[in-house]
Amino acid sequence: MAHSHRTATPPRPPPAPASRRRANEIKARTNVTVVIGNPPYAELANGVGGWVENGGLELKNKKGNKPILDDWIVPGMGKFTAKLKNLYVFFWRWATWKVWESTPAAADGNLGVIAFITTSGYLTGPAFEGMRAYLRRYASEGWIIDCTPEGQTPDIPTRIFPGVRQPLAIGIFVRRAGTDNTTPARIRHRVLGGRRADKFAALAATQLDDDGWRDCRTDWTAPLTPASTSQWDTYPALGDLLPWYSPGVFPTRAWVYAPSRGVLERRWSQLIGEGDRERKAKLFKEGRDAHLKKTKPRLPGDDTSRTAGKPLLQETATKPATARVGYRAFDRQWVVADPRVMDMPRRDLWAARQPGQVFVVEQHRHSFQTGPGLTFSALIPDFDHFNGRGGRVLPFLHPDGTPNLTRGLTTALAHCIGTEVAAEDVLAYVAGVVAHPAFVETFADELTTPGIRIPVTKDAGIWTRAVDLGRQVLWLHTYGHCFTGEGRPAGDVRLPVGDPQRPLCQKPVMALPEMLVYVEDRQAIVMGDGEFGPVTRKVWDYAVGGRNVIKSWFDYRKKEPGGRRSSPLDDVNATEWDPDWTGEFLDLLSVLTRLVGLEPQQAETLEFILTGGVVMLNDLTAAGVRWPQSTADRKPYHSLDSVADDRGDTLL
Structure with a gap:
């Protein structure tokens, strides 16, 4: 108004x-x-x-x-x-x-x-x-x-x-x-x-x-x-330590994701086999950036579609190319690895998939009050990976394999802390300091302004302790694919046999479950006709940005899966329990159990950092860090092998 x-006048005809x-x-x-x-x-x-x-x-x-x-x-x-x-x-x-x-x-x-x-x-x-x-x-x-x-x-x-x-x-x-x-x-x-x-x-x-x-x-x-009323604004921002960042994969159509390959194959078969043009468009969910007549350059990687150069109207392949993806925090699913079905596939992120890659995921747009400050994934993350509400991805490695760290950072840190600092140590330190609930609780007021900042200790001993904790955190968040070492075997995050905390499948899941219940007196999760335990209350309640991890994981695998629907293909889902899901759920419970066990040490280390000397932004600048100043400073580095295909999208 x-x-x-x-003076206002009465309404009149047009x-x-x-x-x-x-x-x-x-x-x-x-x-x-x-x-x-x-x-x-x-x-x-x-x-x-x-x-x-x-x-x-x-x-x-x-x-x-x-x-x-x-x-x-x-x-x-x-x-x-x-x-x-x-x-x-x-x-x-x-x-x-x-x-x-x-x-x-x-x-x-x-x-x-x-x-x-x-x-x-x-x-x-x-x-x-x-x-x-x-x-x-x-x-x-x-x-x-x-x-x-x-x-x-x-x-x-x-x-x-x-x-x-x-x-x-x-x-x-x-x-x-x-x-x-x-x-x-x-x-x-x-x-x-x-x-x-x-x-x-x-x-x-x-x-x-x-x-x-x-x-x-x-x-x-x-x-x-x-x-901020604290020193928060004097800490370096995560996006300045890792200057290249990108939104996650953004297909805008949910049917391209599924917790099993078989579901994606059935959806693809129905789409490709549909002979009616209007019905096919409805199944696909056409839009401005992706439709049946459009072709796109192939995505980087041996597991991506080789026929992206022809429109889907002419596609005859009976099975889609599929790749593992970090769909939500700690939830590994599958995606149709074909740019024709995605509005914004994020080619640079696909090019950055490589051994040793860790995708840092930050909720930089919305405030949150629970769970870890960051999550990490060895798999390319979805746009809504963190807690279903957007966010951004900061890859540890550029597509050419070099660390995505701002120039002069490791040398400056070594000077300020008084110990040798490798690129991997920086990422591990960030994980050890930020990826636990005490960080979010400590900086609850500061995080009403979204965006993570990193308090950097001046003490070499505390730095080493945080790095050691962070290596365990990164190993767990990536399900054993990264930061392996003594006590951190590749691909195996389960607790040792005989450990009383080791989660087990105490009763197998035989049919697609409809309900999930926590029985506290038995420390057990009842999933349909199956049962898993032991599971502590802290593990059951584990949340990222307010989104319960276990309930979210289950929601995509129950008899009537959750999630938004924009195509009839979204109703093509599993008809029976996938045996692989039992192992994946045990891995999830094992990861969360171990992370909860690390939280007291992480909280104590954070307290040591904040009560001791902290390296300020100005200290790092004086020590030679060249902070990103322009868009060019935030671009990914490509090698000849990883350079993105610059051919434009075309129409039939």
């Missing part, structure tokens, strides 16, 4: 062209000082943003203007630009332009207030750096009220709007006379907790000058979240 000096032009002129030239609203939300709204998105107002002296949305696009953010194509963002950009920019000649024409309740992605998302810089530049002050600290899809009684799954925030920004555009605006933040009635009561009692606010960070593009 926009407020101006004009205007004639001349009236429409006059109305548009009034909209463009009338001084509006307040805009308040609850704009609609719609992702991937490319093309529906009118002149805000596409440029050119319907005024003679404005035609040909560049889109005002472009002011929020910063250099190097090309892969994130699509996130700005959201209806609520179009409304934000229109409102800021209308109140602060559209009538500069009018008295007080660049002053006013904007107050919206919208989804909260703009507070922290990398796509919104330009928007945040703009708000800090044009506003005098701002206030952010986080209405959904519970995160995505909270319990309905806690939601401000019961039907809205997305996290919401109220943003209030005011521009007063004399605002200095060269000084970032002071922006404050507060959180509404509890049930809906509690939030409304807290909101009613809120004053803009009360003591319930916390100041946000002041860097131009920094998240609109509270500034």
Whole structure:
């Protein structure tokens, strides 16, 4: 709702062209000082943003203007630009332009207030750096009220709007006379907790000058979240230690994943064997970036499809190429390794698959309060690997096999710590320090701003202890494929025979299970007609980013599997229990049992690090680290063998 000096008039019939032009002129030239609203939300709204998105107002002296949305696009953010194509963002950009920019000649024409309740992605998302810089530049002050600290899809009684799954925030920004555009605006933040009635009561009692606010960070593009009161911001960010990162594999169609190869073969057979073009398109779930007529260059790897150069309409292969993939945290599944069935296969990640590779997975977009701060996988991860809500992948190795570490890092660390540091030690240290619940609990307040930072000890003894713990963590997260050594055999993560903690299949699963129950007094998991134990309560409760690992694993293998459905192929599932799943479940229980056993040592080591001397960002810079400054500094390194095929996608 926009407020101006004009008096509102009653509704009238749709205007004639001349009236429409006059109305548009009034909209463009009338001084509006307040805009308040609850704009609609719609992702991937490319093309529906009118002149805000596409440029050119319907005024003679404005035609040909560049889109005002472009002011929020910063250099190097090309892969994130699509996130700005959201209806609520179009409304934000229109409102800021209308109140602060559209009538500069009018008295007080660049002053006013904007107050919206919208989804909260703009507070922290990398796509919104330009928007945040703009708000800090044009506003005098701002206030952010986080209405959904519970995160995505909270319990309905806690939601401000019961039907809205997305996290919401109220943003209030005011521009007063004399605002200095060269000084970032002071922006404050507060959180509404509890049930809906509690939030409304807290909101009613809120004053803009009360003591319930916390100041946000002041860097131009920094998240609109509270500034840390600890040394957190002086620690190096994970994304600066490992500068090349990428989203995970993003097919946009769920049927290309399955926990067994046989299911993928049945789905593929049904798709390829379908003779009706319309039905085939429905099975495939066609979209802009992947459809039946489109061909794509082959993905790197001997296990990927060799026929990607012809459209699926002409495909005759009776079995698909399949590859192992890290679908969710600790959940290894299979994927159709064919770029024709994927919108965004992430070729560089496929090229980076090699012996010794560890894919670090970080939830850098959403806050979370439980579980380890990071997960690791020897298999190429899915886009939603961490906890089903996006994230990013930071490979330890480039496609050419060299470590993905920022330049000068190992030498600088050796200088600051006083011990020799190898590339593998850096990754192991990160795993030992971050991959346990005590890290997330210790930095719960700091992690309300998503993104992991690494406290680096100055003590060589503590460094070595953290590295040793991290080697065990990496061995376990990768199911024994990486960081093998004494006591860490390749491919075998089970506890020794005779160890009382060793999980066993105490009763075999004979049929596809429908239920999963934990029996605490027996320390057993009952899965359908099968039973596994011993399993402690901590293992049963083990979660990553709020997502229970065991329940998630089971959800994809039960009689009626969970997950989203967008194609009839999603209903083609296992008809009997796969015997391999029993072994995989025992491996999962073994990994979680061992990780829970390491947690006290990791928590103690973290405490030693934080109470001792810590290497700061400035220390590493002075010691010669060359932090990434540009997009070019964050690109993967390819060898002649690993270089991506640059042939474009083609149409039949």
